[in-house]
Amino acid sequence: MPRPRQGAAVDFKQRGASEGGGGSSRDNVIPLENDYSWWIRGKFIGVGSFGRVALGWHRQLGTFMAVKQVELPVNNSYKEDKQKTLVEALEREIDLLKELHHERIVQYIGSDIEKGHINIFLEYVAGGSIASLLGNYGPFSEILVRSFVKQILEGLDYLHECDIIHRDIKGANILVDNKGCIKISDFGISKKVEDHLKSITVKSSRPSLQGSTFWMAPEVVKQIETTYKADIWGLGCLVVEMFTGTHPFPQFSQMQALFQIGSNCTPDIPEDISDDAKDFLKRTFEV
Template sequence: PIKWIKGKLIGQGSFGKVYYGMNTENNQIMAVKQVDIKNKKMVEALNAEIDFMKDLRHENIVHYYGSEYGESFNVFLEYVSGGSVASMLSRFGKFTEPLIKSLTSQILSGLEYLHNKSIIHRDIKGANILVDEDGIAKISDFGISKRNEYEKAYKFNSRMSGFKGTVYWMAPEVVKGRGYSAKVDIWSVGCCVLEMFTGTHPWTGFSEAQPVIYKLCTMNRPAIPDSIGTDAKEFIDSALSINPEKRPTASELLTHKFV
């Protein structure tokens, strides 16, 4: 078990609270997710998340250190000091192109690693990409991730359904509920790049989910502003291919001239 002391509250979400923690054996600062042990649903959800995270070892994925049961269920995670891309956008406004390139290639590296393990994240968006003080991007929040039981992550799976994720970053095939593959994460990366360029969620101008769902069902995609450079436009364009078969893999996008 990890010997630790609890610090101040970092934040809270639907799942519970996150505190600063310090490992007293090596003085490492951690983020500690804490859930009331009586909240069976949340404990179950966190256990599912741990199941994904425990074997993941990659610079661009938040590191899982361990967990413990007591009065509450505590999950020990890598503390990432810069906060999320979404919180940085609200603090500093839209990003410059060199910063977007750097973060995008790191997000793709993390995804390439996940997809090679047949894991689909299903909720890639600025709020789930954390950035440390050295500018290293880390994919976080595996709460709704899924394994594609066909060993290949990019293979279409009709049993993959479920309206999971956040609508503004969601691929059309998820909304339609007819099955999908890891290509849904690629669409979300395209949306995430748009988010960094504009400083706001994709589908700007739509504050409600319903019209966005309608747009996605009728084969539309979010607008790409003209102010974005050619390489970036092409990158977003291919990530947002309506047909998932035409959408590149993470490895393919890593060779794109934009990144």
């Protein structure tokens, strides 16, 4: 029975180099001549870090999948450079996803190349994201926030045990199934922590500024070495988002928010929540 090719998108750079004989990035994205009739693409259901996400239907099993589809730019040198960066990022994401097996993490099924696209097949989570639920139904009750936070912490604990920093914890990247169970998704800018960086240290080189502005931790904005703390700060911002229905620092533009965060300003803590919830948020925002 046809199934997604496990890790095909990880291997296609080597395949392209061997088939094309050259080292250009265009040689590294030769599409495979495969039969893709085993699945059908449905409607687009979202946007990820590097491409759109479509609903896919397995024609033999009758099951649904989320299919992240990323177009591979070609033809001119600028796009080839962009393509190389894109492909490397996707390879990192796939490498991470292949390692992760936990009920709080969206599961990786496989990947392949088709007609200039990389397809990444992922577990489909029917309820949508926390961000979409907030948009449709408004702020959450504290009971629900507590339930979601507990589950997210289970997922983050697993990731950190695997030496992985997500780096983009926010409502749009946390999915909810039809039973209220949480799945952490979108590992496009996640990274594996090197052994010598597992302790909280400042690295001499400056890492790139990556993430979603309003959820960024001060260490990310300051471009010092990103640690596990960045995910805890992001969780605090997500809690504010769930309580208020909007992102942290709603009164500021993105540039103003970057300045505020870089100056170690914390998001406003909602007044109409319990003392325990306020204390939890204060702890997540400790620098």
